[in-house]
Amino acid sequence: MGISADRFAFGARLAYLSDMNDIVLNALASVADPASGAPLNRSGRIDGADLRDGVATLVLKPGAAGEDTAALREAIQAALTAHPDIERARVIIEAALNTKAKNAKPSTGEGEARSKPPAKAIIAVASGKGGVGKSTTAANLAAACVKMGLSVGLMDADVYGPSAPRIFGLNDVSGLQKSEHGIEPLQAHGVKLVSMGFLVGERDPVVWRGPMVTGAIRQFLNEVNWGDLDVLIIDMPPGTGDAQLAIAQGAPISGVVIVSTPQTLALDDARKAVSLFDRTAIPILGIVENMSFFLCPSCGEGTEIFGRGGARAEAELLGVPFLGEIPLHPELRQASDEGRLVASGDGPVAKAFQRAAAGMLHALEGAHRASPEIVFED
Structure with a gap:
């Protein structure tokens, strides 16, 4: 009986976590992916979503070169915090891996991740x-x-x-x-x-x-x-x-x-x-x-x-x-x-x-x- 009760509790917990993730994902329907123009929750860029104690965390895969990440982060935070269950939003946009292409042009330093080591x-x-x-x-x-x-x-x-x-x-x-x-x-x-x-x-x-x-x-x-x-x-x-x-x-x-x-x-x-x-x-x-x-x-x-x-x-x-x-x-x-x-x-x-x-x-x-x-x- 204890095992089945534990399984029920575990299943209920998974369902709860799924509901929390859905809240985050649904709130992103009004934000467009800069590259494709598709709603962010259907763009394929979301690498992780979590909602806990009123704090939403979203992880996005890297976007196209030159993407205005500051504007995108601001739009996401506004969309998420507009939901009554979300008090704060953390947005993590993963940086693209640096690759050395044969014909790469010199960087202008605009809109790019930090190049100087900390x-x-x-x-x-x-x-x-x-x-x-x-x-x-x-x-x-x-x-x-x-x-x-x-x-x-x-x-x-x-x-x-x-x-x-x-x-x-x-x-x-x-x-x-x-x-x-x-x-x-x-x-x-x-x-x-x-x-x-x-x-x-x-x-x-x-x-x-x-x-x-x-x-x-x-x-x-x-x-x-x-x-x-x-x-x-x-x-x-x-x-x-x-x-x-x-x-x-x-x-x-x-x-x-x-x-x-x-x-x-x-x-x-x-x-x-x-x-x-x-x-x-x-x-x-x-x-x-x-x-x-x-x-x-x-x-x-x-x-x-x-x-x-x-x-x-x-x-x-x-x-x-x-x-x-x-x-x-x-x-x-x-x-x-x-x-x-x-x-x-x-x-x-x-x-x-x-x-x-x-x-x-x-x-x-x-x-x-x-x-x-x-x-x-x-």
Whole structure:
């Protein structure tokens, strides 16, 4: 009886979600697709639609070259918010992939997506699985870079489990503002940041399909007013799926840092993450071993709870830099819960993150070093 009741509830939920999507789609009948002139809901451009708690989200496939995306977005938002069940509308228009055609003409820069990278260096922080402290590591690497005097941004690309708002002490912030220059990032601890966590409630899940997730990530990459950053750190989603591939192929990533814990199970998944970036020709800047050992706050002695040295051995095997060991310490847990960044301080955990950040930046210099020139003599 319980199973059939659960199935009934699940079926009712699916029917409810379908009704919500229909509201969004039907509201678009009055908006014409600029390319075909057909109603947008019958143009074939809709990649995803969702309505939750009065907020409609729409993802559109790329349009024709030169399309006025600002005018189209404005028309869509007006049509959606005219419906009594829709209070706000988020419109994500996917950017066309850049291709180099043989006879391509020079760009005029008008009506096109951002061509200039948002930072001098874009570094992805990734892991093969969740629960290894990737987000905490990404945030503290950013803080360590700030301590070195760099201009730093962090993009929380973990759409389903955004944790940057809490780690940076901004979990009470709701919404991101948009100006004529684009989406304006928030700032904390000297780091500019954006996160899906600023767009949904603290306890609200993001129930999106793949195209909507990749669309949101592309919007963060292309439409945020980052300013002139030295380093943009991308806190990647865990795993090796659509979102990771969209970032790897859609952003000019300078290099990637892999985070793992010492045990074999985590290292197995870390290898998969390394393989993903190898296949997309993105340099591996190094591996960080998180939760390497428990550092007793009273006596200062280390205890190897999960084993130790697995990530170092894996880095040697793969021929990539080992960026260091981050210990387990109550200070790190407490700081993350309270919205403080340990790497901004001077304790032993702070110094571990600062050494890892220095190693990361040193590896970045090597990744960008010019290849030797081969001279052919007559």
